[in-house]
Amino acid sequence: xxxxxxxxxxxIIEGVLAEFSQLAQIPRxxxxxxxxxxxxxxxxxxxxxxxxxxxxxxxxxxxxxxxGWQTKPLTVLQAHMDMVCVAEDGIDYDPxxxxxxxxxxxxxxxxxxxxxxxxxxxxxxxxxxIMKNLSVHGPLRAIITTDEESGMTGSRNLAAQxxxxxxxxxxxxxxxxxxxxxxxxxxxEISFVRxxxxxxxxxxxxxxxxxxxxxxxxxxxxxxxxxxxxxxxAMAFCLDFLRKHLAGFQLAALxxxxxxxxxxxxxEAVFFAxxxxxxxxxxxxxxxxxxxxxxxxxxxxxxxVLSQTAAKAECMDAETGNRLIDLLICLPxxxxxxxxxxxxxxxxxxNIGVAVTDxxxxxxxxxxxPRSSRGESIREYYARAEALGSLTGFKTALGxxxxxxxxxxxxxxxKIMQQIFEEQNRRPxxxxxxxxGLECSWHLQRNPEMDVVSVGTNNNDIHSPKETLExxxxxxxxxxxxxxxxxxx
Ligand SMILES: [Zn+2]
Numbered sequence: 001x002x003x004x005x006x007x008x009x010x011x012i013i014e015g016v017l018a019e020f021s022q023l024a025q026i027p028r029x030x031x032x033x034x035x036x037x038x039x040x041x042x043x044x045x046x047x048x049x050x051x052x053x054x055x056x057x058x059x060x061x062x063x064x065x066x067x068g069w070q071t072k073p074l075t076v077l078q079a080h081m082d083m084v085c086v087a088e089d090g091i092d093y094d095p096x097x098x099x100x101x102x103x104x105x106x107x108x109x110x111x112x113x114x115x116x117x118x119x120x121x122x123x124x125x126x127x128x129x130i131m132k133n134l135s136v137h138g139p140l141r142a143i144i145t146t147d148e149e150s151g152m153t154g155s156r157n158l159a160a161q162x163x164x165x166x167x168x169x170x171x172x173x174x175x176x177x178x179x180x181x182x183x184x185x186x187x188x189e190i191s192f193v194r195x196x197x198x199x200x201x202x203x204x205x206x207x208x209x210x211x212x213x214x215x216x217x218x219x220x221x222x223x224x225x226x227x228x229x230x231x232x233x234a235m236a237f238c239l240d241f242l243r244k245h246l247a248g249f250q251l252a253a254l255x256x257x258x259x260x261x262x263x264x265x266x267x268e269a270v271f272f273a274x275x276x277x278x279x280x281x282x283x284x285x286x287x288x289x290x291x292x293x294x295x296x297x298x299x300x301x302x303x304x305v306l307s308q309t310a311a312k313a314e315c316m317d318a319e320t321g322n323r324l325i326d327l328l329i330c331l332p333x334x335x336x337x338x339x340x341x342x343x344x345x346x347x348x349x350x351n352i353g354v355a356v357t358d359x360x361x362x363x364x365x366x367x368x369x370p371r372s373s374r375g376e377s378i379r380e381y382y383a384r385a386e387a388l389g390s391l392t393g394f395k396t397a398l399g400x401x402x403x404x405x406x407x408x409x410x411x412x413x414x415k416i417m418q419q420i421f422e423e424q425n426r427r428p429x430x431x432x433x434x435x436x437g438l439e440c441s442w443h444l445q446r447n448p449e450m451d452v453v454s455v456g457t458n459n460n461d462i463h464s465p466k467e468t469l470e471x472x473x474x475x476x477x478x479x480x481x482x483x484x485x486x487x488x489x
Contacts, residue, residue, distance in 0.1 A: 004133070004482040005424075012475040015133070017109070019125035023081075024100040024117060030082040030150040032096060033057050037081060040124070040144055047132060049142070056157040057081075057146040063131055065139045072138020073167035073488055076450075077130070077481070079123030080148035080155075080173060080439065084463040087114045091465070109469040118469040119462040120148065123172030126457075126474070130482050137485055141166070148173070148439055149463075152402070155439040163447035168413050168488055170481060171440050174456035176430075177473035178421070181454035182414050183407035183433030184441055185221060185371040188378045189260060189399030190385045192327060192366040194392075196320035198359075200313060205248050205274045207309040210284060212238065212291075214301040217265030220351035221371055221436030225335050227298040228263055229291070232256040232355045232366075235267035236328030238287045238304070243325065245283050248274035251321030252314065253357035254328075260353035260369040267355065272315050281306055314359070323392040324364055328352065330388055331368060332381070339373065339433070341407065346435040348372035350381055366394070373404045373433060405441035405452070407433050413451040413488065420483045425476060455480065 004012070028036040037057040044051045044061035052060040059081070065072060085095030091113035101112035110116055127142050143162060145154035163169075174181045201207070212235050216228040235256060243249045249271060256267025273280055288304040295302065315321070337348040354367040370381035382398050389396030408414075414431065421429035440452045457477050458470035 004479045009475040012478050013471055016125045016129045016474050016478065019128045020121055021102055023121045023124060024102055027096055027098060028082055028117070029085040029095045030147045033082050033146040037146065040081065043128065044142065054159065056154050058154050058158055059142070059144040060162050061142040063140040066136040069136055069138045074139045074141065074165050075485060075488060076141045076143055076166050076169040077127040078143045078169060078171045078439065079127055080120045080145045081124060082147050082149055083117035083119065083121065084115055084149050086463065086465055088465040107471055109471060110467065114465055115463065116467040116469060118457070118459045118467060119175065120173045122457050122459065122469055126172055126478055126481065130478060134482060134485065140485070145439060152437070152439055152442060155442040158446065160446040163443060163450065166447060166450050169440065169443060169450050169452045170484070171438060171452065171454035172456055173438065174454045175459045175462060176456065177458050177476055179430045179432055180414060180417055181434055181438070182411060182431055183373060184405040184438040185373045185435045186375055186378055186404030186441060187369055187371040187402045187437055188382060190368040190382065191397040192368070192389050192394040193397070194320060194323070194364045194394040196316040196362050196364060198314045198362050199317050201250060201272045201315045205272045207252065207270060207272050208280055209268060209270050209307050209309045210238065211266070211268045211305045212302065213266040214303050215265040215299050217263045219436065220261045220263050220353060220369060222434070223263060224349040224351060224435065225346045229295040229299050229302070230333050230352055231264040231267040232352045233328055233333045234291055235269055236325050238291070239269055239271065239325050240329055241287045242271065242283060243322065246273040246275055246280065248272065250315045250318055251324065252316060253359060254324060254355050255357055257354035260367040261351070262353055263351055264353065270309055277306070277308060320364065327366065327388060327392040327394060328355070332384065337377065342433055345433060347374065348377040349435065371435060373406065375401065375404060402437055403441045403445055405438060405444055408451070411451050411453070413453050416487055417453055417480065417484055420487070421480055424479055424483070
């Protein structure tokens with residue numbers, strides 16, 4: 001038996017990085033995985049695996065057990081092949097054609113001005129390295145999915161047959177080397193749409209633009225419990241205050257946010273009012289004071305800026321403008337329940353991610369995303385959204401609910417991984433469920449009997465040009481997974 005404990009840390013790092021740098025050569029933004037999928041097909045085939053490339057581009061690679069190990073349980077190692085491609089301002093980068101340029105600085109690996117793709121390229125590299133170097137093992141299956149980052153369509157489309165008879169599944173898409181993830185949240189997708197009548201503003205008034213910016217924002221799962229403000233909802237409260245105190249108030253537009261699953265850090269509204277800029281400014285100061293009274297500790301960089309807008313003479317009909325404000329201040333936003341099982345963990349939350357005023361089509365659109373580790377809670381969010389939508393005259397579209405992954409108290413895999421981690425690192429492994437989505441929940445839909453965990457190296461600032469990989473966390477992951485594969489029965 002080739003013992004990974006006997007391979008030096010530096011050798012493991014170099015071996016894994018050799019695989020990783022091959023992947024970095026291949027552009028692989030979500031939805032454009034053909035080339036990397038073909039590359040993986042060839043690579044696993046050359047390693048002696050029986051490989052399937054399915055219609056979604058997923059790679060399923062089966063490695064037969066070594067002699068005498070055929071009775072060991074079938075175990076899946078899983079990662080995703082796409083990455084979030086982003087670059088710093090001013091960097092010339094075409095994600096469809098340019099490779100990732102790796103920069104190694106001491107203990108860290110990052111990319112030259114772009115995201116690194118350690119999420120989840122390092123997961124794939126570790127799986128390949130282990131499968132190449134384990135001299136004896138039971139039946140193994142690598143499943144490398146497409147399009148995890150933009151909707152998990154790869155894992156959603158995986159056929160159930162690939163999970164048949166699988167006893168254990170180790171997902172390699174987590175970001176903390178000493179954390180064992182044993183559960184994840186489900187989520188829903190809700191959209192509200194309402195057309196409006198464009199009306200010329202008839203009163204003698206002025207158009208103003210108000211911008212709330214500098215808020216922290218962040219991932220709507222992982223950072224929802226951090227006390228940050230939602231710029232869209234905060235703007236709606238601000239507009240609610242203005243409509244109650246400003247003569248001739250009429251809304252023209254409200255825009256903010258980038259995506260359903262991102263807490264908006266900026267929102268902007270255009271409105272008309274009869275009063276002077278000084279009077280408006282005074283009211284906004286008061287509204288901002290209210291805001292800071294709630295969020296002053298977390299949102300120190302927030303600013304609320306007023307400017308006069310010359311060009312826009314068109315506003316939305318008063319009824320629609322008011323119903324939009326009503327909808328946005330009434331929609332439950334942020335944390336609604338904490339977990340009873342895992343203290344300190346968010347169980348249910350929701351995020352108003354995007355608000356758009358389409359001034360060409362004359363239509364309002366709001367995107368909203370609830371999450372919960374309990375499916376029933378998401379159904380309650382759906383019911384509430386539907387009711388609120390109908391009360392405010394918005395058409396509500398309810399998307400398919402993505403399942404959650406409920407923690408399993410009797411997980412043998414989790415127990416063994418914790419034991420090994422403690423033996424190898426002389427400290428306990430932290431265990432947690434996360435308030436975000438993982439592909440594991442889709443795999444469990446195909447075979448609920450599987451025992452599943454998720455692990456990973458330390459990947460910092462993922463989905464950003466600052467993404468880094470801590471090299472020292474590679475060897476412990478390799479040794480942990482390799483040893484688990486030896487011990488599982
Ligand atoms: Zn990932």
